[in-house]
Amino acid sequence: MQTEAAAKRNTRQKSAIESAVLSSCDHPSALTVCERVKEEIPNISLGTVYRVLGMLVKEGKVREIPVPGAPSRFDKTTRTHAHFICTECGELSDIDAEESAFIAHARAMFPEAEIDEAEIIFKGLCAHCKGEKS
Amino acid sequence: MQTEAAAKRNTRQKSAIESAVLSSCDHPSALTVCERVKEEIPNISLGTVYRVLGMLVKEGKVREIPVPGAPSRFDKTTRTHAHFICTECGELSDIDAEESAFIAHARAMFPEAEIDEAEIIFKGLCAHCKGEKS
DNA sequence: GTGGTTGCAAAGGCTTTGCAGGCAC
DNA sequence: GTGCCTGCAAAGCCTTTGCAACCAC
Numbered sequence: 001m002q003t004e005a006a007a008k009r010n011t012r013q014k015s016a017i018e019s020a021v022l023s024s025c026d027h028p029s030a031l032t033v034c035e036r037v038k039e040e041i042p043n044i045s046l047g048t049v050y051r052v053l054g055m056l057v058k059e060g061k062v063r064e065i066p067v068p069g070a071p072s073r074f075d076k077t078t079r080t081h082a083h084f085i086c087t088e089c090g091e092l093s094d095i096d097a098e099e100s101a102f103i104a105h106a107r108a109m110f111p112e113a114e115i116d117e118a119e120i121i122f123k124g125l126c127a128h129c130k131g132e133k134s
Numbered sequence: 135m136q137t138e139a140a141a142k143r144n145t146r147q148k149s150a151i152e153s154a155v156l157s158s159c160d161h162p163s164a165l166t167v168c169e170r171v172k173e174e175i176p177n178i179s180l181g182t183v184y185r186v187l188g189m190l191v192k193e194g195k196v197r198e199i200p201v202p203g204a205p206s207r208f209d210k211t212t213r214t215h216a217h218f219i220c221t222e223c224g225e226l227s228d229i230d231a232e233e234s235a236f237i238a239h240a241r242a243m244f245p246e247a248e249i250d251e252a253e254i255i256f257k258g259l260c261a262h263c264k265g266e267k268s
Numbered sequence: 269g270t271g272g273t274t275g276c277a278a279a280g281g282c283t284t285t286g287c288a289g290g291c292a293c
Numbered sequence: 294g295t296g297c298c299t300g301c302a303a304a305g306c307c308t309t310t311g312c313a314a315c316c317a318c
Contacts, residue, residue, distance in 0.1 A: 007271090007272075007318080008272075009271095009272055009273070009316085009317050009318070010317075010318095011272090011273065011274080011316080011317070013273080013274070014273085029307095030307085030308080031307090043274095043275070044274090044275085045274070045275045045276065045277095046275095046308090047274080047275070047276075047277090047308090047309080047310080048273080048274055048275070050307095050308060050309070051273080051274085051309090051310095052273095054309095066202030066203065068200030068202075068206075068253060069200065069283095070307090071306085071307060071308090072202075072307085072308090082236075082240065084240065084244060084247060084249065086247075087250075093244070093247075095240050095243050095244060096243060097236070097239055097240060097243065102216075102236065102254070102256075103256065106216065106218065106229050106256045109229050109230060110218060110227070110229060110256075112261035112264075113218060113220070113227075113258055113259060113260050113261055113264065114258045114259040114264045115218065115256050115257070115258040116221075116257055116258040116259075117256070117257050117258070118254065118255065118256045118257070119202065119253075119254070119255045119256075119257070120236070120252065120253070120254050120255075121252065121253045121254075122236075122237065122240045122244075122249050122251070122252045122253075123249070123250055123251050123252070123253070124247055124248045124249040124250040124251070125247060125248040125250075126247050127246035127247055130246075130247065130248045141293080141296095141297080142297080142298095143291085143292050143293070143296095143297055143298065144292075144293095145291080145292070145297090145298065145299080147298080147299070148298085163282095164282085164283080165282090177299095177300070178299090178300085179299070179300045179301065179302095180283090180300095181283090181284080181285080181299085181300070181301075181302090182298080182299055182300070184282095184283060184284070185284090185285095185298085185299085186298095188284095203308095204281095204282090205281085205282060205283090206282085206283090
């Protein structure tokens with residue numbers, strides 16, 4: 001007997017979506033994941049991709065990175081860390097900043113609240129786009 | 135002769151929207167701003183509120199705080215700082231964290247990119263909602 | 269056979285935009 | 294009078310959801 005979750009089933013779609021995210025080195029959006037899975041399952045639907053990604057996030061296998069004014073990206077790295085997004089080309093990179101230190105600081109400033117997580121996004125120009133502008 | 139901006143006009147709507155945001159102690163969404171302005175200009179439209187808020191943000195008079203999965207909030211404080219949002223009731227508070235220190239850290243990790251700004255949001259339960267859960 | 273899953277399409281929420289009329293200058 | 298601004302409504306984008314068919318168990 002599992003804790004309480006109704007018995008989950010393994011399907012072609014689920015494993016294809018999971019491996020698409022886990023094997024990606026970038027940070028794909030739901031639409032990108034859908035396109036990649038389409039190579040294996042041509043008639044996969046975007047609704048299913050969103051549903052399965054939601055499950056994976058809930059299970060803690062994948063992390064969702066909300067991007068202001070743009071579709072969320074999905075990240076195989078669960079370890080908390082910050083991100084950098086290029087305002088020109090939209091490329092999203094990891095930044096190995098001590099997010100936990102930020103949270104500790106925030107807790108010190110706000111002892112009466114219960115702070116669980118942080119979303120830290122830096123914005124600017126990536127090396128490539130920076131070069132093109134100068 | 136202004137720098138280059140086509141001559142902007144002063145209208146009842148613009149000043150009402152601007153003062154609604156600047157006089158608010160909370161962090162209203164565009165819809166909330168619209169409702170408050172309606173007391174003064176009953177037939178103000180949400181489209182206009184979004185348009186004017188966009189101008190104010192561009193002029194640097196107001197700051198937009200994008201909230202993942204919820205409407206953006208608008209903040210009269212331009213000084214960069216972090217925010218805390220309660221996942222239960224949606225209340226948004228300022229946190230006087232040294233955002234510039236975060237940016238400096240990120241720049242050190244990512245010297246090849248040009249990092250301009252940061253969006254830092256902490257999530258958890260506010261004092262009030264925390265009390266109700268225990 | 270049961271009921272979690274899927275594909276499709278429609279709907280949902282937030283935000284932007286096209287257009288004709290209106291108003292600040 | 295000019296052309297920026299407004300109100301209205303429609304459209305846009307990302308995401309969620311209802312439903313009947315489907316398939317893992």
